[in-house]
Amino acid sequence: MKKIDKLIVRSFLPPLVIWTLVAMFIFNMQFLWKYIDDIIGKGLDLSIIFELLFYQSLAMIPRAMVFGVLIASVMTLGNLAEHYELVTMKSTGMSLFRVMSPLIFFAFVLAGVSFLFSDQLIPVTALKFKSTLYDIRKQKPALSFREGQFNDDFRKVSIFVDKKDPGGKILKGLKIYDHTTTVGYKGQTNAESGGLFYARDTMATTIKVTVQDSTINKDTTIIRSFLVVKLKNGTRYDEMEPDPQKPNAYPHVEMNFDSYTTLYDMSEFEFNETNEDLFKGHYSLLTTRQLLRAIDSLYKKREERYKMLKRNSDAMFHFRREGLAESALDTMKIVPPRHAKYYYPPTVAHAPKISLDTSVKHFYECIPVSKRDYIYQRASGFCQNIKGQANGVAKYCGTNERIHTEHENEIHQKFSFALACLLFLFIGAPMGAIIRKGGFGWPILVAFIFFMLFFVLFLVGERLATSLSIPCWIGSWLPNLVLLPFGLMLTHKALYDSRFINVDKILNLFRWIKGLFRRT
Template sequence: MSWRGMILRSYLIREQITPFLFSFSVIMFLLVLDTILQQVDMILGRGVDWEVALELFFLHTAWQVALAVPMSVLAGSLMAFGRLSGDNEIIAMRALGVSVMGLITPALISGGALALLLVLFNDRVLPEFNHRARLLTMDIQRKQPTVAFEDRAGILIDDFRDHQILIGEVDERAGIRDVVIYKYEATGYPLTVTAEEGEIRFAEGSDDVFLMLRQGEIHRLDDEKPDLFVTGAFEKLTLKLGEGGRKLSRTVSGYRNDREMDIGSMWDRVRTYESDADSIVQASSGRWYALITQAVFGGGETRPEHPSDVIAFRRVAGRLSSDATLASHKRRQAGRLRVEIHKKLSIPAACLVFVVVGAPLGIRVRRGGGATGAALSVGFFLLYWIFLIAGEKLADRAVVPPWAAMWTPNLLLAGVGLILIVRLSSRVR
């Protein structure tokens, strides 16, 4: 390649960097904002520390990056080639003898590099982030709201196991008045505690909550004589409610679902599922063969109409039905994992496909500007995503093969892009 060709190629690559980074920033901002809006109720309602909230949002950025990179490639290609075409630079390059494929090749090189990086990202980084995000979300969901009664006067509080609390008044110093507590015991008869006043205490070194009650009464039914009502008075009473949920317990788990495994682990599990399914089918065939052999060659008292033979036949038939269901379930699990494997490869490959579509579209749009490029990007990506989701659903139901479900959107859009390139080449020839 001549030095002029190298300069032209580097220039075309540089022209895509700014639109790509701009598109990536905007898309990431929208995805992060959407995640915050979805998670904010859970985070605020559970009283989660801001460090934990930031960690959760950071863990969600992995799938956002995996989604934003292909979208940014499409938007960047549309905007970059649209600007070059609008400023008549494409015409100038064509006048110098540069073909349409020569113009698009630098974009394909950069798109291919991004695709390879995204494959590594989806296989190494994304599963780990998904795993940690799922565990952290489960930990947050298990966390009780921080005990705060200031805004809960007159409201029945059931944050604590086996306790329901009704507070008439809460003063500024966390003192409480007119307290009624229903404590449910194993006998089935609840214990009712009333107090004129009290206060809330947290135990040092633990997350336990205590109510320090004063001037109250205890009411309960006698365990042996339910018709006997027992009442007792107290000056002071300390009642342990349980954990207050101020601390977040972190879970460590080795279990991973299909979105939390790398490609190698998924292939191992696919082979295990398929081997289990084959073993089940072979065992079922052996049982069926043994039953038929006994019925045909057993002789003597072994006759199809004999009661013991009928019972054996029904037993084997029922076992065969359950084995067939189990084998089918194993194969469906293997199919779902195959879908995830192909998805980890097909979405990064979309970086190349979107260059093939975006570059000729950008040249044809010309002066449409960023708004037109953004609209086309959203439209094509929505079309791509609809095909991808529909294919995933069909593959999970074993209607289409996993590879066809995940690669058909790429093939369709690549075909559209190639048609656009051919027409563009013939038009400017």
């Protein structure tokens, strides 16, 4: 590698890394803004939140890399043009493509890395991300007691707290309603005060795991958490089961206590990991090979439904005499074409004369009156049956085609984001050479406009493709197809040092229009 190539690559790498990280940070902030209500207030450890953000960051690398390439290319060529280094290179006979050659090679490498991330790494991280987010969203909020309010976080148990100390450990004026067994409440406990603390119970157990028709005993440990409520100076009321022989009697038990302890299971408030196998079938978690196999499977299932509908309709509406075709084949003789005229002399067929009954105006009148209702009901039943099957097949095939489109769209997007790195190089580098600015002003503004246009077109194309409004390949490649003319135009302008906007022509156009108004 020549010194000039090293200079360009060294100027390109720092802004590429920095702005890729900035884009990842922006995408993470967007994610937090979207799911903040599902995360806060659940007592999650910071490690779980950072783990979720880590998976999200890895999934955003291809998109962030596109933004980084765009800004880095604008700033690199803009700096060279601003300090007249680009002019010096061109004066020695170097073309713009020669100056960009190390960046073009590097963009191809980034495109390959982006595709490998999208195809191999992101399905793994996205699986972790989806399962972790699902666990967070299904977890109950952290347990909290408010003064003068009922707490219904526990299943079928309501706890009322009149007052509590600043630390939240000592509660006063407690009322606990137990709804666990019968309609209404089974028991009620009133206490002057109570204390809260948490306890854990560890239990060793053995579970049986079946693997390929063989059973294996596996030792495991189950940890359960409990909320221990220690009540003081109160009364407990319990309803008893009524006696069937005394329907008007409602027995109950009243118990006064100085100290009473009760336990509540806290397992539903803990963070439990879901089995990741539940999410593995989603199209966004598959590699390209897995997507192609899934697409082939979806196509075969759709064709099987069409064939099944055709077989059912043929069986109901195409009546054939059994054995007729087979018996005809048994009587056929294979004769050479040149001898056919001796075996089968030409004959002229005469159609028999049939007298038509002109009084019949409809086929329905040809059916005997005694059988009309039966034939009508049978035909109506056939039609309703076929209509129901056709509607079911149409609904299934519509869903199948939508899922098929989502799988194809995912494949196209892997390649689309990879080639967008190369496309944005041919947008950013010529733009930097034209505007001749490499700082944090114009380069960032121009790059931000093009990236926003790319991202909006990506979302629009994805929505149109998944709604089957346009072919999925058009929806996936829509941002690249729209921005490709901009890249070609900017590269042409920068290659031949032509002005991007000819101000003189615009002024002459306005003068000509002004002259037309004066003449009139």
